[in-house]
Amino acid sequence: MISRRKNTWAILQKPFAAGPLGRGVLDFPPRPVHVEYFEAERWHFTPADKSMSQPEKHPYDRSSKWLIQHHGDSMLGLAQIHDIDDWRPAQAEVVQPRQLPDGLLEARLRGETEYDNFLLEVATYADRRTKEQLTRDAMLVYLDRGVLPEVVVLVLAPKGRQRVSSGRRLRSRRGLTSVSIMWRVVELWKVPAEELLKSGDVGLVPWVMLADSSEPPATLAQRCRDAIDQHAPVGERENLLAVVQVLTRLRYNDPEVFAILGGKQIMIESPLIDEIVSEAVSKAESKGRHETIIEVLRVRFGDVPTELENRIRSVLDKDALTQMTRNAAACKDLETLQKALA
Numbered sequence: 001m002i003s004r005r006k007n008t009w010a011i012l013q014k015p016f017a018a019g020p021l022g023r024g025v026l027d028f029p030p031r032p033v034h035v036e037y038f039e040a041e042r043w044h045f046t047p048a049d050k051s052m053s054q055p056e057k058h059p060y061d062r063s064s065k066w067l068i069q070h071h072g073d074s075m076l077g078l079a080q081i082h083d084i085d086d087w088r089p090a091q092a093e094v095v096q097p098r099q100l101p102d103g104l105l106e107a108r109l110r111g112e113t114e115y116d117n118f119l120l121e122v123a124t125y126a127d128r129r130t131k132e133q134l135t136r137d138a139m140l141v142y143l144d145r146g147v148l149p150e151v152v153v154l155v156l157a158p159k160g161r162q163r164v165s166s167g168r169r170l171r172s173r174r175g176l177t178s179v180s181i182m183w184r185v186v187e188l189w190k191v192p193a194e195e196l197l198k199s200g201d202v203g204l205v206p207w208v209m210l211a212d213s214s215e216p217p218a219t220l221a222q223r224c225r226d227a228i229d230q231h232a233p234v235g236e237r238e239n240l241l242a243v244v245q246v247l248t249r250l251r252y253n254d255p256e257v258f259a260i261l262g263g264k265q266i267m268i269e270s271p272l273i274d275e276i277v278s279e280a281v282s283k284a285e286s287k288g289r290h291e292t293i294i295e296v297l298r299v300r301f302g303d304v305p306t307e308l309e310n311r312i313r314s315v316l317d318k319d320a321l322t323q324m325t326r327n328a329a330a331c332k333d334l335e336t337l338q339k340a341l342a
């Protein structure tokens with residue numbers, strides 16, 4: 001359980017408050033909703049659906065995930081959601097074909113007794129996949145919990161003229177069914193860096209180097225370093241400095257800036273970076289074993305169903321992969337292997 005009260009700052013003009021539908025509704029300002037039409041078949045939540053597969057993870061994803069898990073209340077402050085008395089990362093209650101999104105938080109606002117579900121998504125750039133992921137993750141939470149979460153997307157850097165729309169509408173091919181989903185978008189490069197630094201909230205410092213500022217990068221980096229050195233919780237200093245370095249690379253490539261933020265030594269000392277490296281090595285090793293297992297099955301039985309391939313690729317545990325390799329070599333047919341994986 002994480003409990004903190006923080007004086008975070010305002011970005012949007014309208015606060016989080018009771019909306020026309022009742023308590024705990026984000027009262028969005030009227031904004032145009034981008035409309036797209038899809039055939040219903042595209043939205044089956046099954047592991048075999050390649051169009052809905054998770055994008056490849058990279059250091060920005062892992063750094064953002066760490067910030068969500070440790071400073072999620074600060075990130076909600078970026079979207080004008082304040083007065084949080086208590087919050088915690090959410091845990092899945094029901095096993096779904098896909099796990100709940102990493103950015104799902106439960107937060108209780110001041111003066112209330114119930115926790116609300118908030119879904120924090122971090123997009124490196126705005127692209128078409130962002131809308132798909134927001135839609136999918138909101139629906140996954142609804143399937144698991146029976147309520148729609150309050151969705152906030154933080155976009156880290158601009159990419160040409162592309163922008164993340166504030167919502168979307170889906171309609172079945174024949175028009176009998178439609179779904180409209182809205183979310184709040186925060187474009188980080190439009191956020192004043194000075195407000196982040198003045199907030200006194202160390203959980204906002206990692207975003208400063210990507211925010212709007214006229215200060216030289218080295219000056220801004222030094223202010224970030226000073227804030228973390230002075231206010232980082234016990235055990236988080238190295239990770240916070242490492243995360244700032246990772247995020248800063250989206251905008252700057254200045255050795256002086258990285259030296260101010262601790263340079264290579266901090267990257268070596270950070271437990272988070274060590275986890276990222278170990279995870280990358282493990283996934284690379286697992287990927288090779290996945291291909292070996294699938295190739296064995298193709299040699300023995302011909303075409304391998306996409307669903308079975310996806311199930312094989314989802315396994316990362318080394319012992320489980322070793323047993324799966326033995327099963328692939330010894331099973332009498334694909335159905336037997338599928339039963340063993342169930």
